[in-house]
Amino acid sequence: MGLDDRDALRVLHDAFAASADGSGVVAQFFSRWFGTNPAARDLFPADLTPQRVAFAHAMSWVLGELVAQRAQEPVSFLAQLGRDHRKYGVTQRDYDLVGRVLHASLRDELAEQWTPQVDDAAREALNLITGVMGGAADAEDGPAWWEGTVVEHLRVSRDLAVVRLQLDHPLPYYPGQYVKVEVPQCPRSWRYLSPSMPADETGAIEFHVRTVPAGLVSTAVVNETQPGDRWRLSSPHGGLHVDRDAGDVLMVAGSTGLAPLRAIIMGLTRWADNPRVHLFFGGRYPCELYDLPTLWQIAAHNPWLSVSPVSEYPGDPDWAAQYPDVTPPRGLHVRQTGILADVVTSYGGWGDRQILVCGGPEMTRATVAALIAKGAPEQRIQHDPLSE
Known part of the structure; x- marks a missing residue:
């Protein structure tokens, strides 16, 4: 049955889920791969832990989607991954080797659970993964980096x-x-x-x-x-965006999470008519709201943009004097003090807005949870993938 056998696919998924810390089948795969192809080790930094964890997470997610018989998102993800991996000089021969090594690692790790049905599912799943990645890389005609x-x-x-x-x-x-x-x-x-x-x-x-x-x-x-x-x-990733025909927008930026939202706002300035955009920009101290002067300049010429600065603490530490003063000219919204998620949701649930949230994982999770608790539809909230 191969990819149609949910029970067999679930066995494979569970093997990677159990290796979420980079141990188990993931550790065995990397050791076996580097033993087979020592040159591959040079593609990675000395500390492999982040790569092992990321690999376990990716494989667990892809196989979980296949268990649910959802192939569209995994194929899109794998295609982008294949295009991105061109920067390492990876070839189809490398993908074929990785597929064989991963199959052998799964077989040894699963031991008694390795049935003919699981073997079929593993072969078809790995052929799909390596085939999509290799095919997407071969089809890409732009630079590798x-x-x-x-x-x-x-x-x-x-x-x-x-x-x-x-x-x-x-x-x-x-x-x-x-x-x-x-x-x-x-x-x-x-x-x-x-x-x-x-x-x-x-x-x-x-x-x-x-x-x-x-x-x-x-x-x-x-x-x-x-x-x-x-x-x-590398080549670009992600789909964070504003639909100019889908209503007004709420943006929530924590620290350097401002960067992608700033790029979107600057992109919108090309148009004379835009939805209203309300940006909350947060940091620990007022001095860490580093880009307020630029935001003020954009808002001064684009009445559809409102900016609300938020800091967790009311004043600056002594070391702030060593860095540029980021106090904006008069005209920007008055700075508020408090936790960013609390300040944003004090205005309501924002359920009628397109919502974009960018920042560290903890801030993003807290803000998304607070918005949903206030009634914002989860499907209207966008954020980039979160690391653990």
Whole structure:
């Protein structure tokens, strides 16, 4: 029965779900793969834990969708993954090897659970995964990656930086999408970043970056990036967007979660007639609302945009004096103090709006939960995929 055998597919799904921490079949797969092809190890950073966890999550999700007999989203996801993996120089031969190694790892891990039915389901599922990824990569005729030079690095707060680059060739993307970025300080460690401006035909691009705990890439970008550094960018991902014909919009941005929403807002300025957009921009301290002057300038010329600054604390710490003053000119909404989700929902449920939420996973989960509790329809809320 293969892909029609839900029970067999569920056995495969459960094997990856049980390996959510990167152990079990996932650890066995990576060890076997690197033993078979030692050169593949050079594609990854020294610490494999994030890659193992991400791989377990992806496989568990794809197989879970196949168990539910939903193929459209997994195929789209796998196609994008295949296009993105071109930056590693992966070929169809590599996909064939990965498929064989993964099949052997599953067979050994499942042991007594490995029945002829599970074997058929595994072969068909792995053929689908590697076939879609390899086929999408072969069909793509654009660059495997884009390279660019850092032209400006602005330290706007203690753990926040704005980085501007000039790409060798323009990168086509939609406002609200994100890309993977590799920086010279952390080779082979790719991190997702969202451009904070629409695609530019000259190749100019800008990112807003905040350090995260134990984040090697973000720490390097904020603390060590210098003009002249060469960055590498992947093809774009994501579908965050505003439908100009679907009514007014609520945007909620926590810290550098502002970047994709800012890009969308800047994209909307090309049109004379837009839905009303109310943006709540939050940070811990007033000084961390780093882009208020730019937002004020946009709002001053576009009456459909309203901006509400929110900080968790009413005043700034002593170290704020070392960084640029972000107090906007008069005319922007008065800054409010409190937890971002609480401030947003104090206005109501926003159920009549398109809702876009961007920020750290904790902030995003809290805001989405608060909005739903207030009556906002979950299907009208957009946010990027959340890491655990």
